[in-house]
Amino acid sequence: MNKELKILGIVAAFTLILYWGVEPFAHSQMHKHVESNELVYDGKADIEEAEAKKDEALVEKKKKFWADVKEIAQLKGDAVAGEATFGMCAGCHMDGAANMGGVTPPSLDHAGALYDKNFLIALIKDPAMATNVDHKYPNGTMSHPMGSISSMVSASQDIANVVAYLKEKKAGEVTPKEAFTEACSRCHANRYAKMTQLGDIPKTKSNIKTGQDIDRMKYDQKVATEQGALAEYLGKLPPDLSIIYRARSEHFLETFLENPQGQLAGTAMPRTGLNHEGMEKVMEFLAETGDPSAPARAIAGPWVIGFFILFTLLAYLWKNSLWRDLH
Amino acid sequence: MARIENAKSIGEWLDQRLAVQTLKRVLQTEYWIPKNINFLWAMGMVLAATFGILLVSGIFLLMYYNPSTDLAFDSVNYTIMTEVGYGWLWRHIHGVGASLVFLIIYIHMFTGIYYGSYKKGRELIWLSGMLLYVLFSAEAFSGYMLPWGQMSYWAGMVITNLFSGGSLHADGLVEWIRGDYVPAQAFLSRFFMLHVLLLPLVIIGAIVFHFGTLRIPHVNNQDGEDFDFNEAAELYKNGQKKESKVIPFSPVFLSKDVFVMGIYFVLFFYLVFYHFEFAMDPVNFDPADGLKTPTHIYPEWYFLWSYEVLRPFSTNVGLIAFAIAQVIFFTIPFLDRSPNVAPANRRGLFHLWFWAMLVDMLVLTFMGKLPPQGIWSTIGLVAALVFFALWIALPIITKSEKKL
Structure with a gap:
């Protein structure tokens, strides 16, 4: 479990650095900033x-x-x-x-x-x-x-x-x-x-x-x-x-x-x-x-994300029930 | 003819005709996966799910998209975004999915490199995976043409121009690819066909092939351990699950995949609803205009590293470097001379090589988007040279690697 979290941390860190480089950083360099x-x-x-x-x-x-x-x-x-x-x-x-x-x-x-x-x-x-x-x-x-x-x-x-x-x-x-x-x-x-x-x-x-x-x-x-x-x-x-x-x-x-x-x-x-x-x-x-679509997004967003959080919790319980007697 | 008797249930009826019990056993309950794995092993199924999402959202978009240079832009930006119920949702899912599928592909690829999952009988897994990478790249590029915005048009212009081969001046080839002197109706129609028909068909075939290549050499595990799958499978079937080193694909392996997918989908839909701009470049919200070149032309983030391998050199050298970069990852099973199948951290210099390659590709990616001026050009050139130096070094450092 700890090992998985460590790996997740590394993957997440690289992904965020990648995002920072190609989005906020690149755009700050590409366009002249006008105050x-x-x-x-x-x-x-x-x-x-x-x-x-x-x-x-x-x-x-x-x-x-x-x-x-x-x-x-x-x-x-x-x-x-x-x-x-x-x-x-x-x-x-x-x-x-x-x-x-x-x-x-x-x-x-x-x-x-x-x-x-x-x-x-x-x-x-x-x-x-x-x-x-x-x-x-x-x-x-x-x-x-x-x-x-x-x-x-x-x-x-x-x-x-x-x-x-x-x-x-x-x-x-x-x-x-x-x-x-x-x-x-x-x-x-x-x-x-x-x-x-x-x-x-x-x-x-x-x-x-x-x-x-x-x-x-x-x-x-x-x-x-x-x-x-x-x-x-x-x-x-x-x-x-x-x-x-x-x-x-x-x-x-x-x-x-x-x-x-x-x-x-x-x-x-x-x-x-x-x-x-x-x-x-x-x-x-x-x-x-x-x-x-901004108003429709604001309405549908929480429902869809809420659904997937519930989905993830149920999937976690299912996975645990199957993996419990493996180790 | 097979012996058909009166079936007592639908299952039995199907079994007599399709051997569904055997299929289920072979493909699911007795398809053995190593137990010693982490969540990175779920990336394959996450990719399959993302491809499914792209396929379904693509089918919905296809119902309203209009592949004509006059109407394409407004059919995407007005019809689908305003007039079609939840059209915006399918479009944002498709756009975000197209970007995330590459993020997962890269994670999947670097997982394979880290754990040496391309060696000792697993070469075809790697090669078919790389084939999928190339096919997905073509699919992404052809799809990027369809909204017919400024970036569609100019990316189409720049990339098809590469086929003139620099000093070879193969302009006839470029015209043949475009069907015209410049990207126009013929160009849009053929990229539309490629995106919605030919490439998806080939991709589906390649995915099946990729799954097929896994069957004989089996999936690798976290320690690169080589063990007897039949023996491990017997233990599992006898109920000695703790002692066995394997688990069945379904439902045990799949249950973890589904859990990882759940976390992924929370992130996916967070991006779809609240942060989709990263996947939809602002420049492409200006309609295509052949008389107005955008200030900055750059590909989507997942092509930036190879674009940067092209840019810092003179035309001919750049094109050769670019062509090599496109295919070099295919060669890793043959350039890696070490007999060890083990995670990179136990492989001495290769460990260094792995992180150097990852960081170098990150630097290339950053530089690929920035305007090629001053210090950025220099960093880009150095990173491109380091990229090739690392590939030249790979057979040398792996050859001298000690056997574990």
Whole structure:
């Protein structure tokens, strides 16, 4: 018996060392570790990246930009005045908005709940700088699809007012699906949730005599057009996110959403500016579509393992009854 | 014709036609196994059980899997995982089982090496076992292609490329294997056929053969002791169970196997429910894309040691080293020149050889996954050279071994 336990110990030790080497250790060496900034949008990573490029002018520009953002954040915003100014935003950010310069402006219905205050300020001030994709606009932010905002809302107090309005009136309870729709789905489809860049795939019917579904064909054509515009604007079609939850670690996804450049330098993916609540909801949705069996596993797991523990105990008694008179 | 009389029971009726009593005696109650064994002797039946689990879970998955390059990925990741009741359970069982079957194979192999269970008439047990190892490797590789994710596609690309033979530039052979210039529909269809039909058939045949090779030379025991099985069997049959050195396969040996299996299944299902990610690489959850090479391409853990034997050398040398590594374990009964059948700890230098080989293969496995850069490359190269040095040393140190 003691000898068997000793052998078991050796086998278990080798197995665990093997596991450690090919899983945690290998993965820690293979992937660059990016520290999370705890979803604080203060431009720290942006400035460090500019410093790494040894571009003095860019470093100064970034420092000044994020210092300005910090200053605006200290102003007291007036939500009522903000609502009037928000009319400018609603001209593009509305239901049934059309594609503008490659991407369809997202709904802002829950912007106050999903996004960080400092990020929203930065976004209105300069969308390319805020989302850390200014390297894509060498001719200035005006060529960004949202670039014209600077000609509409530019005074610090106006920005503070609009953000105060969003935080007060465009907040409220948000479902995981709404979070995904507003923060991600303008660029990313999720086919397992039956969503395209244009939202939920509508229910259509085939003509029973021909077997053809003309409404679906028309919809598919609209999706293809939208995807074509996106691919043209971003350089490639952003990936479908149905199962991204299994393809990347949660830490990768969170730090990537916080600052895409940190994980994938040069990417066209803009920073999302999600706050803790927004991140949690988006992750919840990605987990639902990417790992839908989690609730069923939690229910069945203890029963199956319990069964095998009982099985083992009974097998032990059986074995003992047969081996008792052998030695 | 045999003499058939009115049977008084179903058992008797069957016995008259199938000789079930004789079969039961020959295969179970009078198939003698040494008593002096430990739980490592249960690994064979644990393997048989794991193969059974893989077969059953595979049959369930096969009902919904769609072997087309357009639909394969979603049939696995959406249909089976979301729409099929408990589809996720069968998939996780299949994935975890495929990984654990190799863990048990390696334990089974190194048990055989430690106790010298490949010598003196037991060579065919070892050779048929190694044949099973190669067949399981082919089965694992072909199965890995089926979800048609990024790692399926690129592993398929890399491994089939090996057949070009480096400087031989046998590109025609590679195309013939793939059925196309790159892995595509023809490639997926044939690996699907191999995985669900041809290889499982051959594996079942090889398992039967492996069992058959055990019969005449008998199973080895913890001390490598050579004793008269007939004499021991007589003692047992006369009720002198304490004095006898053997036990019947069924039910006595099997009862311990079932107990060990129980412990194994607790671990198995713990992994299935709570820790399955280790067996399902994240990279393979991105759909296959021939235009986007993943940053790191590496095989599953059980192929890493031989992959690392390939990597640190130049193309041609690496391929030769890799080819040798694939078959070198077949030769152990012939390279081990010692007459002793005994556990390694009583065999002097061979004891050292055993642990050196085990640790070296562990190091190769670690390095096989890490990116081949800097210090990792150097360690990998040294470990690969040590691997070959150990095989060259084996006949020399065993030849000079003292007879026990």
